[in-house]
Amino acid sequence: MPGARLFAAACLLALAFAPAPGRAAAPAGGFELVALGVDGGLEDGNLSAYLLRAPGDARYLALDAGTLLPGIRQALRQGAFGAGAGGDSLADAGRVFRRSIAGYFISHAHLDHVAGLLIASTDDTGRKPVYGLQSTVDALSRDYLNWSAWPNMADRGAPPALGRYALTAEPVGMPFAVAGTSLEGTVYPLWHDRVTSSMLLLRSGDAWFAYFGDTGPDALAHGDDLARIWRVLAPLVRRHALKGMAIESSYPNDVPDGRLYGHLTPAWLLRELHALADQAGGVNALRGLEVAVVHIKPSLEVDRDPRGRVQAQLRAGNDLDVRFVFPRQGQRLHFP
Ligand SMILES: [Zn+2]
Numbered sequence: 001m002p003g004a005r006l007f008a009a010a011c012l013l014a015l016a017f018a019p020a021p022g023r024a025a026a027p028a029g030g031f032e033l034v035a036l037g038v039d040g041g042l043e044d045g046n047l048s049a050y051l052l053r054a055p056g057d058a059r060y061l062a063l064d065a066g067t068l069l070p071g072i073r074q075a076l077r078q079g080a081f082g083a084g085a086g087g088d089s090l091a092d093a094g095r096v097f098r099r100s101i102a103g104y105f106i107s108h109a110h111l112d113h114v115a116g117l118l119i120a121s122t123d124d125t126g127r128k129p130v131y132g133l134q135s136t137v138d139a140l141s142r143d144y145l146n147w148s149a150w151p152n153m154a155d156r157g158a159p160p161a162l163g164r165y166a167l168t169a170e171p172v173g174m175p176f177a178v179a180g181t182s183l184e185g186t187v188y189p190l191w192h193d194r195v196t197s198s199m200l201l202l203r204s205g206d207a208w209f210a211y212f213g214d215t216g217p218d219a220l221a222h223g224d225d226l227a228r229i230w231r232v233l234a235p236l237v238r239r240h241a242l243k244g245m246a247i248e249s250s251y252p253n254d255v256p257d258g259r260l261y262g263h264l265t266p267a268w269l270l271r272e273l274h275a276l277a278d279q280a281g282g283v284n285a286l287r288g289l290e291v292a293v294v295h296i297k298p299s300l301e302v303d304r305d306p307r308g309r310v311q312a313q314l315r316a317g318n319d320l321d322v323r324f325v326f327p328r329q330g331q332r333l334h335f336p
Pocket residue numbers: 108110192214
């Protein structure tokens with residue numbers, strides 16, 4: 001039956017030219033962020049990990065990697081990778097994991113920011129960069145990829161180094177090209193109690209996005225890491241080139257300063273955003289700026305609802321008219 005053969009041939013052609021899952025180019029006009037894991041601890045299926053890409057790019061940069069495959073499956077269920085991405089099987093998630101992630105930025109080496117990458121690393125393909133501060137990539141090599149905690153999938157350290165991941169230390173404040181994407185990144189250090197965390201400032205043309213790893217406020221750090229970052233971001237805010245940021249608020253306001261361990265509350269986050277507004281021209285400078293609030297720590301207590309509290313406290317104190325958004329696992333967000 002020629003008709004059936006023609007139909008079969010057409011199907012094969014369609015398959016041959018179908019884009020790989022998640023590889024259709026990002027839509028024009030702003031960054032795209034897919035939340036793979038959003039919580040600040042406790043549940044190992046929903047820990048800090050985001051995929052970000054620029055307009056026109058096929059592949060994403062992963063921003064931290066606490067949860068990967070379960071987050072990709074959740075995102076597939078919600079259509080975050082578009083039509084043609086397939087179902088939500090482990091194999092479907094594996095295709096996104098292997099083909100659509102160009103590389104990784106790790107803000108700091110705490111387990112809840114790297115566990116997903118470590119666990120899945122044995123089944124990744126290719127050779128991918130892992131960017132971070134020198135202290136972060138040193139910790140990844142020394143503490144995890146050492147054949148004791150996990151096989152050495154990196155390109156250095158305890159032999160044999162299997163070379164799947166190129167550990168790439170980036171100097172503070174020096175722009176670098178993110179391989180496999182059109183993005184440029186610049187790393188800045190953050191105070192996070194006993195570990196140095198970091199912020200990655202991403203650029204695509206004159207559009208910018210700031211991804212903050214865990215951090216506490218300058219006042220508790222007795223330092224000025226955030227003040228320095230606000231000075232970098234202020235000119236971008238002034239000309240509306242900063243399209244958004246993702247920053248933590250791990251705890252509600254009733255957690256005392258002495259028990260924050262290098263994290264923010266809504267009150268501290270608002271105080272820091274005020275410091276940015278001061279640099280950027282005053283109380284109206286941040287009006288409409290999209291701020292994704294991440295890393296809210298769940299609670300095992302009945303009726304505590306930290307997420308609800310953090311959301312309510314940020315909205316109540318939002319005299320800057322910032323647009324707070326609270327990503328959910330699997331959700332795709334746009335920062336136009
Ligand atoms: Zn941390």
